[in-house]
Amino acid sequence: MKTVWDTIFLFFKVLAEPFVLCVLIMIITVIFNKKKKKRAVTISSIVLVLVIVGIGNGFLGKITANYLQKEYKNRTNSNPDIPAVIVVLGGGITDFNGIESPHITSYSRLVATTRLYNEVRKRQQSCTILVSGKGNSTITSEAVLFRKALMAMGIPDSDIIEEDRSENTYQNAKYSSAILQKQKPSHVYLVTSGFHLKRALLLFETFGITGVPYPSDYINTRLTVFPNSYNFAFTSFMLKEIVGIAQVHFYNSLGLNKSEKQVR
Structure with a gap:
């Protein structure tokens, strides 16, 4: 069926x-x-x-x-609750002449994640970032590429967790929720593009995670x-x-x- x-x-x-x-x-x-x-x-x-x-x-x-x-347009203006785990969803991998990098749609998500992380750390509170995604590559996962990009933006490697099995939003929610349920954070921020948030939030709720929407961009x-x-x-x-x-x-x-x- x-x-x-x-x-x-x-x-x-x-x-x-x-x-x-x-x-x-x-x-x-x-x-x-x-x-x-x-x-x-x-x-x-x-x-x-x-x-x-x-x-x-x-x-x-x-x-x-x-x-x-529309319902997410003012979400990035509010002060974040703490302690928190930030879940950032991958947006694909681009392979150009053998050089792999996050897809162009992913960079706004990386910037938004870094901004949110810094807002939490300004209060001298702990914050962990969960990067979720395997992507379409057989060589390097989105999670690995995201981790490298976030570290280049000044985020410590010790504050980053990888979920590198998921190949779609359903699996993002499924595998990330298993990690989050073990950590039991007070708040889970879900960072992705605005047009993608509604479906992503629904799928995370399916696996018992009520995410706080944090749009990285709008189209x-x-x-x-x-x-x-x-x-x-x-x-x-x-x-x-x-x-x-x-x-x-x-x-x-x-x-x-x-x-x-x-x-x-």
């Missing part, structure tokens, strides 16, 4: 790619045209235009960005007269997150999120 639901949600995530969605609508329009169903051709053509305009001009992106990020689209690739790309990111959030809620209702092989 779980495999069936995995396939269904994967299908919706594929449809969250505007290019795929537009191609699918065009194929449907051609089929209707061959069958000489003029009314259906007109409707599908209108839908295609609405999709291109709604996504490419930034309208849908504005709505999804607001839904995903948004721009309202434009003509459709552009920027709006298409960022809207796609956010639509996939919305599908992922729906998947978490649905799987939690069925008890499927406790599965070892579940992928996010």
Whole structure:
């Protein structure tokens, strides 16, 4: 049963790619045209235009960005509670000519983590950073790369813990929660991109960890007269997150999120 639901949600995530969605609508329009169903051709053509305009001009992106990020927009302005463990989620690895480094989306997370850590340490209180992520590399994990980057920013190696098995947000939550439950910190700060926070928090709660959201960055689209690739790309990111959030809620209702092989 779980495999069936995995396939269904994967299908919706594929449809969250505007290019795929537009191609699918065009194929449907051609089929209707061959069958000489003029009314259906007109409707599908209108839908295609609405999709291109709604996504490419930034309208849908504005709505999804607001839904995903609005409640976290002032989180970085408050004073942190202590003692604390900061969990920072990886954002991927870039391999350029054999040189591996954190993906560009990861650097804002590293900066936000360092800022939060320094705020806690200013009060002369202990603070531990848990870096979570294996990433897509078979050589160096995200956790190792994050650790090196954080140390370069002045954070002591003794204050950094690695979780280097997780390959997705579900596993970030699963493996990190096992470490956190042993440490029993008073507060757990979850550092990741604003558009990713809602789903990440839900998954950590699934494993018994109530995280304090700490957004590292935000994304948004721009309202434009003509459709552009920027709006298409960022809207796609956010639509996939919305599908992922729906998947978490649905799987939690069925008890499927406790599965070892579940992928996010």
